[in-house]
Amino acid sequence: MKPVFEKPFTQQEAISEAVIERIGDILRSGRLHRYNVVEGEEAEATLLEREYAAWQGTKYCLACTSGGYALQLAMRATGLQQGDAVLANAYTLAPVPGAIHAAGGQPVFVEINDDWRINTDDLAAKAESSGAKFLMLSHMRGHIADMETISAICQKHSITMIEDCAHTMGATWNGIRSGNFGTVAAFSTQTYKHINSGEGGLFTTDDPYVAARAIVMSGSYMLYGSHGAAPNTEIFDEIKLVSPNMSGRMDNMRAALIRGQLAGLDENVSRWNSRYQALERTVATSPKIFTAKRPQQEHYVGSSFQFRPKLAPDLFPTLLENCGKRGVDIKWFGAAEPKAFTSRYDSWKYLGEQPRLPKTLDVLSTTCDIRVPLTFNEDDCTLIGEIIVDEVKALYT
Numbered sequence: 001m002k003p004v005f006e007k008p009f010t011q012q013e014a015i016s017e018a019v020i021e022r023i024g025d026i027l028r029s030g031r032l033h034r035y036n037v038v039e040g041e042e043a044e045a046t047l048l049e050r051e052y053a054a055w056q057g058t059k060y061c062l063a064c065t066s067g068g069y070a071l072q073l074a075m076r077a078t079g080l081q082q083g084d085a086v087l088a089n090a091y092t093l094a095p096v097p098g099a100i101h102a103a104g105g106q107p108v109f110v111e112i113n114d115d116w117r118i119n120t121d122d123l124a125a126k127a128e129s130s131g132a133k134f135l136m137l138s139h140m141r142g143h144i145a146d147m148e149t150i151s152a153i154c155q156k157h158s159i160t161m162i163e164d165c166a167h168t169m170g171a172t173w174n175g176i177r178s179g180n181f182g183t184v185a186a187f188s189t190q191t192y193k194h195i196n197s198g199e200g201g202l203f204t205t206d207d208p209y210v211a212a213r214a215i216v217m218s219g220s221y222m223l224y225g226s227h228g229a230a231p232n233t234e235i236f237d238e239i240k241l242v243s244p245n246m247s248g249r250m251d252n253m254r255a256a257l258i259r260g261q262l263a264g265l266d267e268n269v270s271r272w273n274s275r276y277q278a279l280e281r282t283v284a285t286s287p288k289i290f291t292a293k294r295p296q297q298e299h300y301v302g303s304s305f306q307f308r309p310k311l312a313p314d315l316f317p318t319l320l321e322n323c324g325k326r327g328v329d330i331k332w333f334g335a336a337e338p339k340a341f342t343s344r345y346d347s348w349k350y351l352g353e354q355p356r357l358p359k360t361l362d363v364l365s366t367t368c369d370i371r372v373p374l375t376f377n378e379d380d381c382t383l384i385g386e387i388i389v390d391e392v393k394a395l396y397t
């Protein structure tokens with residue numbers, strides 16, 4: 001009998017009793033809206049902004065409704081105008097091109113390398129040829145590209161870098177937190193990211209004008225004075241009447257969920273990484289599977305695992321089916337139609353015809369992805385790895 005894995009890939013850990021207690025208090029108070037405070041009280045969302053800015057090491061932080069919303073705000077608050085070109089790595093998740101589209105930008109997709117990171121030569125070439133003044137850099141699936149090279153390209157062409165840190169909350173590059181290289185960083189606290197508040201987004205920046213515009217745009221009704229990590233009021237005086245309200249505030253219950261998990265984030269990063277490493281160690285024993293070598297500068301968060309079996313793409317449906325029968329839920333970015341989160345740049349038809357990116361299509365044609373929830377232990381990850389190695393081998397011989 002072949003071993004079968006039996007846990008679900010979508011099960012997150014329970015919320016702690018202390019947080020449940022805190023949310024109970026908020027519910028009993030009836031003051032769920034962040035601006036609904038009594039004399040002398042600071043809202044949970046305000047406290048979160050102060051704590052997250054301190055944790056991330058940025059001057060300003062805005063709590064908002066989702067990571068995708070934070071990305072939209074990032075472009076609007078840094079001055080994107082209708083029709084502006086936005087460089088973006090072609091391997092990303094659907095909310096990223098969606099945010100560019102919603103903010104009025106035109107994506108210019110950049111090729112990726114074998115290890116899923118953005119190709120910096122293609123980035124330099126397209127920065128030159130497109131004249132784009134924005135880069136939406138997704139640290140997709142937690143893979144951080146060479147940030148010194150990317151920063152130099154942005155500097156040379158006066159490009160505003162926005163970092164999509166949905167998969168790198170808690171990660172660093174050369175000792176600097178992911179998110180602190182660009183002008184703005186956007187984080188998600190949606191259930192499958194590194195902090196689980198169901199839905200939620202965090203926007204960080206060191207630029208006072210960008211912060212002020214984002215706060216007003218998020219729907220602050222001139223109550224920006226009560227924010228937890230905001231610039232001083234003179235900055236708001238300059239921008240408040242020319243920044244539209246595009247409601248996307250965070251409520252106090254979600255803020256309590258995030259605050260309650262922030263203290264444990266660094267420990268969870270280690271827990272993710274020991275699981276990731278058990279999986280990667282096992283899968284890397286197969287000569288028939290490519291896994292990414294993580295650069296020394298990168299301190300990653302292994303909350304998902306990518307690998308590329310060296311099989312013809314037409315064998316992948318069988319591989320997925322065989323692994324699925326043994327309880328291993330693999331997502332594949334090579335299918336003609338996206339399934340779950342596996343869409344590719346050529347799936348986003350609303351953007352119109354895009355130039356062909358042969359390298360990205362080639363890499364994604366064999367890219368497999370699995371989630372690594374903390375409800376798995378290291379033995380689980382070893383077993384998953386063994387099943388993958390086994391089933392790839394079965395298709396080879």
Ligand SMILES: *Cc1c(COP(=O)(O)O)cnc(C)c1O
Nearest residue numbers: 066067068093095164166188190
């Ligand atoms: C989840 C995700 C987002 C958006 O986050 P939401 O909070 O779901 O809007 C953006 N980029 C990437 C790469 C993501 O995985």
